[in-house]
Amino acid sequence: MFELRFEAASLLKQIIDAIKELTDQCTIEVSSTGLALQAMDSSHVSLITFKLKAEFFASYRCDRTLNLGLNLKVLNKLLKTVSNTDKATLRAEDDGDQLKLIIESPRRTTTFDVKLIDLEAEVLNINTSEPKATIKMASAEFKQICADLLPLGDTLVMEITKDGISFSVTGSDTSGTVTVRTDAEPAEDEGARTEIQLQEPLTISFALRLLSQFTKATPLSPTVELRVSSDQPLCVSYEIGTDGHGSIQYYLAPKIEDEETVEPTATSAVVDDDDE
Amino acid sequence: MFELRFEAASLLKQIIDAIKELTDQCTIEVSSTGLALQAMDSSHVSLITFKLKAEFFASYRCDRTLNLGLNLKVLNKLLKTVSNTDKATLRAEDDGDQLKLIIESPRRTTTFDVKLIDLEAEVLNINTSEPKATIKMASAEFKQICADLLPLGDTLVMEITKDGISFSVTGSDTSGTVTVRTDAEPAEDEGARTEIQLQEPLTISFALRLLSQFTKATPLSPTVELRVSSDQPLCVSYEIGTDGHGSIQYYLAPKIEDEETVEPTATSAVVDDDDE
Amino acid sequence: MFELRFEAASLLKQIIDAIKELTDQCTIEVSSTGLALQAMDSSHVSLITFKLKAEFFASYRCDRTLNLGLNLKVLNKLLKTVSNTDKATLRAEDDGDQLKLIIESPRRTTTFDVKLIDLEAEVLNINTSEPKATIKMASAEFKQICADLLPLGDTLVMEITKDGISFSVTGSDTSGTVTVRTDAEPAEDEGARTEIQLQEPLTISFALRLLSQFTKATPLSPTVELRVSSDQPLCVSYEIGTDGHGSIQYYLAPKIEDEETVEPTATSAVVDDDDE
Numbered sequence: 001m002f003e004l005r006f007e008a009a010s011l012l013k014q015i016i017d018a019i020k021e022l023t024d025q026c027t028i029e030v031s032s033t034g035l036a037l038q039a040m041d042s043s044h045v046s047l048i049t050f051k052l053k054a055e056f057f058a059s060y061r062c063d064r065t066l067n068l069g070l071n072l073k074v075l076n077k078l079l080k081t082v083s084n085t086d087k088a089t090l091r092a093e094d095d096g097d098q099l100k101l102i103i104e105s106p107r108r109t110t111t112f113d114v115k116l117i118d119l120e121a122e123v124l125n126i127n128t129s130e131p132k133a134t135i136k137m138a139s140a141e142f143k144q145i146c147a148d149l150l151p152l153g154d155t156l157v158m159e160i161t162k163d164g165i166s167f168s169v170t171g172s173d174t175s176g177t178v179t180v181r182t183d184a185e186p187a188e189d190e191g192a193r194t195e196i197q198l199q200e201p202l203t204i205s206f207a208l209r210l211l212s213q214f215t216k217a218t219p220l221s222p223t224v225e226l227r228v229s230s231d232q233p234l235c236v237s238y239e240i241g242t243d244g245h246g247s248i249q250y251y252l253a254p255k256i257e258d259e260e261t262v263e264p265t266a267t268s269a270v271v272d273d274d275d276e
Numbered sequence: 277m278f279e280l281r282f283e284a285a286s287l288l289k290q291i292i293d294a295i296k297e298l299t300d301q302c303t304i305e306v307s308s309t310g311l312a313l314q315a316m317d318s319s320h321v322s323l324i325t326f327k328l329k330a331e332f333f334a335s336y337r338c339d340r341t342l343n344l345g346l347n348l349k350v351l352n353k354l355l356k357t358v359s360n361t362d363k364a365t366l367r368a369e370d371d372g373d374q375l376k377l378i379i380e381s382p383r384r385t386t387t388f389d390v391k392l393i394d395l396e397a398e399v400l401n402i403n404t405s406e407p408k409a410t411i412k413m414a415s416a417e418f419k420q421i422c423a424d425l426l427p428l429g430d431t432l433v434m435e436i437t438k439d440g441i442s443f444s445v446t447g448s449d450t451s452g453t454v455t456v457r458t459d460a461e462p463a464e465d466e467g468a469r470t471e472i473q474l475q476e477p478l479t480i481s482f483a484l485r486l487l488s489q490f491t492k493a494t495p496l497s498p499t500v501e502l503r504v505s506s507d508q509p510l511c512v513s514y515e516i517g518t519d520g521h522g523s524i525q526y527y528l529a530p531k532i533e534d535e536e537t538v539e540p541t542a543t544s545a546v547v548d549d550d551d552e
Numbered sequence: 553m554f555e556l557r558f559e560a561a562s563l564l565k566q567i568i569d570a571i572k573e574l575t576d577q578c579t580i581e582v583s584s585t586g587l588a589l590q591a592m593d594s595s596h597v598s599l600i601t602f603k604l605k606a607e608f609f610a611s612y613r614c615d616r617t618l619n620l621g622l623n624l625k626v627l628n629k630l631l632k633t634v635s636n637t638d639k640a641t642l643r644a645e646d647d648g649d650q651l652k653l654i655i656e657s658p659r660r661t662t663t664f665d666v667k668l669i670d671l672e673a674e675v676l677n678i679n680t681s682e683p684k685a686t687i688k689m690a691s692a693e694f695k696q697i698c699a700d701l702l703p704l705g706d707t708l709v710m711e712i713t714k715d716g717i718s719f720s721v722t723g724s725d726t727s728g729t730v731t732v733r734t735d736a737e738p739a740e741d742e743g744a745r746t747e748i749q750l751q752e753p754l755t756i757s758f759a760l761r762l763l764s765q766f767t768k769a770t771p772l773s774p775t776v777e778l779r780v781s782s783d784q785p786l787c788v789s790y791e792i793g794t795d796g797h798g799s800i801q802y803y804l805a806p807k808i809e810d811e812e813t814v815e816p817t818a819t820s821a822v823v824d825d826d827d828e
Contacts, residue, residue, distance in 0.1 A: 071449070074449065074450055077427050078424075078427075078450070078452070081420065081423060081424055107414075107417065107456065107457075107470070108417065108421070108454055108455060108456045108457075109454070109455045110424060110452060110453070110454045110455075111452065111453045111454075111455070112450060112451070112452045112453075113450065113451045113452075114449065114450045115449040115450065138659075141659065141660065144633065145660070147633060148630075148633055148662060151629050151630075173623070173626065173666065173667040174626055174630070174664060174665065174666045174667065175664070175665045176630070176662060176663065176664040176665070177662070177663045177664075178660055178661070178662045178663075179660060179661045179662075179663070180659065180660045181660075192659065194659070347725070350725065350726055353703050354700075354703075354726070354728070357696060357699060357700055383690075383693065383732065383733075383746070384693065384697070384730055384731060384732045384733075385730070385731045386700060386728060386729070386730045386731075387728065387729045387730075387731070388726060388727070388728045388729075389726065389727045389728075390725065390726045391725040391726065
């Protein structure tokens with residue numbers, strides 16, 4: 001049997017929201033060490049990974065490793081009305097075809113039995129060499145920047161130096177640039193300061209529509225980390241919890257503009273298919 | 277002449293809202309004792325009754341019993357922007373064809389003349405024998421339960437015992453059950469406690485879409501009473517005011533599933549046509 | 553070069569909102585004395601003028617008079633997410649084809665380059681003889697009155713006496729009248745009192761849909777002034793700031809109902825084309 005309990009049902013809802021933005025269905029692996037998920041977006045251009053360790057949960061039990069195929073649209077609908085004080089339990093039998101989702105409110109208990117779905121497992125091998133630049137900034141600020149520039153066009157150019165980072169989009173009639181400086185006075189909340197570690201200045205382009213989808217994970221973490229290299233996929237990483245217990249990470253290959261603006265497919269650019 | 281005054285125009289708005297959910301047009305009977313209305317929903321499956329005694333109003337006058345045919349969509353539109361401090365007066369001449377609606381704000385007076393419509397009066401005879409079970413619960417909680425289960429399917433099964441009540445819907449891929457216990461610790465506000473009086477355990481099904489429409493009356497009352505029997509229509513009752521001055525009640529025949537899931541028509545199942 | 557700075561970017565947003573309601577594109581004249589704009593609505597029935605003096609701005613520079621052709625829909629989109637603490641700078645070169653819009657937030661700077669458009673300049677001559685009646689009232693109240701009556705029909709009849717003003721619409725099934733009295737006790741905020749100056753009682757009709765569009769300027773000012781005459785266009789005027797530094801004014805010719813309800817064209821009724 002597998003069973004875990006979220007003290008805040010709203011956290012489960014936020015996790016589903018952040019994954020659902022990229023794919024309607026996914027397979028989540030539950031094992032004695034925790035939860036893990038890898039999935040590509042429906043257009044196979046970007047990749048999402050999600051991890052949450054068993055230690056994160058007040059109560060966690062997993063007798064045998066299971067692959068649970070979930071319809072995230074359905075789960076999202078069921079979690080729509082959870083409030084901050086609700087608790088959520090997930091449960092599955094070792095050889096069952098259902099996931100049990102139990103929402104406990106102060107005065108009532110709601111139990112949903114959700115049919116599991118069969119999905120082909122994709123095991124993807126993610127390249128995780130050292131990035132050329134690492135940017136840490138307030139997640140709400142990154143979200144705002146993506147939202148502000150999205151109406152102008154789809155190619156976001158990031159220019160990173162030691163002093164700051166600029167995000168630019170050149171549209172047909174309007175172009176826009178947002179500049180964030182690292183030497184800006186620290187804001188009230190320390191987490192909001194922008195920090196950049198880099199080996200050398202970098203200029204690199206990404207599909208803004210996808211970056212903007214990644215910011216759906218903003219409620220999960222006050223900060224976001226962007227790991228950037230010119231020759232490998234960008235990693236946009238949100239921590240879950242405060243003790244390194246979990247994270248949601250999105251991977252997106254850079255846009256290569258010089259040759260016919262062909263969009264790199266994720267299969268070739270983001271991941272190597274695992275043949276082992 | 278007929279004239280009455282609502283100290284809170286918003287209450288008039290809530291009453292119109294609760295009736296409009298079932299029918300666009302209705303005939304309201306105004307007499308020396310108060311207001312009364314009976315109407316069937318547009319699909320003739322459920323029934324609504326509304327009563328409000330003359331004593332409820334600070335000012336009430338009715339020289340002669342009148343049947344006022346109202347277009348509720350129009351009234352709803354006119355009341356859309358009333359605020360909590362507005363007062364509302366309704367007035368009609370004995371032989372007029374208009375209803376006057378006067379909204380008084382601190383600094384302005386708005387008068388609407390609304391044409392009355394001719395509707396065939398339906399006098400319906402409602403069966404009001406003693407219910408097998410009576411459930412009193414927070415109206416907001418009942419509304420939430422209906423809203424949570426509605427996406428799963430349209431047949432709501434209620435299982436009532438002395439210890440509590442469960443509401444279940446079995447959908448194609450997902451099924452859900454909400455359980456409310458009577459022994460749950462009393463919540464902060466006493467009205468929120470669930471109380472059940474019953475003669476014997478009952479299991480009975482209803483069309484959830486209609487139940488869910490009834491919860492539009494939630495703003496009128498902190499509690500709702502469900503009167504359930506296996507062989508007669510469910511009554512969902514909301515009190516208006518605190519002294520038994522008025523109520524809105526919805527009637528819905530149980531769903532009978534065993535023979536071809538034919539939906540019972542209200543004419544046969546909810547009411548007896550009055551031949552007297 | 554031209555450059556000015558709004559201490560509150562939200563004010564720039566409100567101005568764009570108020571103008572955009574009538575026209576998507578407009579030419580704004582910037583000179584050493586300030587900003588000025590005249591535009592007709594897209595159906596050429598009403599007219600808008602906007603003025604804001606150089607003194608209004610903490611920082612203002614204009615070396616040479618420029619006519620800047622703006623796409624207001626684009627500007628509106630760029631300003632959608634400005635917050636109250638943001639500052640906005642507008643800048644244009646003397647012979648450039650771009651407007652620079654710079655939004656400064658505490659921690660980031662956003663720069664937009666917006667292409668200017670070529671528009672035929674309309675110089676219109678507005679008749680500004682003494683009005684027969686001048687009404688000053690809370691802008692929010694005027695907005696509410698327009699919104700309340702709009703669903704009933706499009707011809708608003710204003711009846712102005714020394715004691716008050718009534719706004720009426722006669723629809724097919726429903727008619728409505730809002731009465732505002734000048735002798736009403738002064739409300740908490742003094743600006744909310746309705747004041748009327750008039751030479752003789754007036755009854756006059758206007759297209760309510762357009763009046764209702766004018767109220768988009770409500771956030772700019774707590775009061776609105778209506779200047780009414782029977783033989784010339786109504787002027788609906790909103791002050792910007794408190795020292796007579798600026799205003800937005802809308803002009804609308806009365807509706808003439810007696811002969812075939814022909815809608816007067818603005819060219820003939822609101823303005824005289826300037827032949828000088």
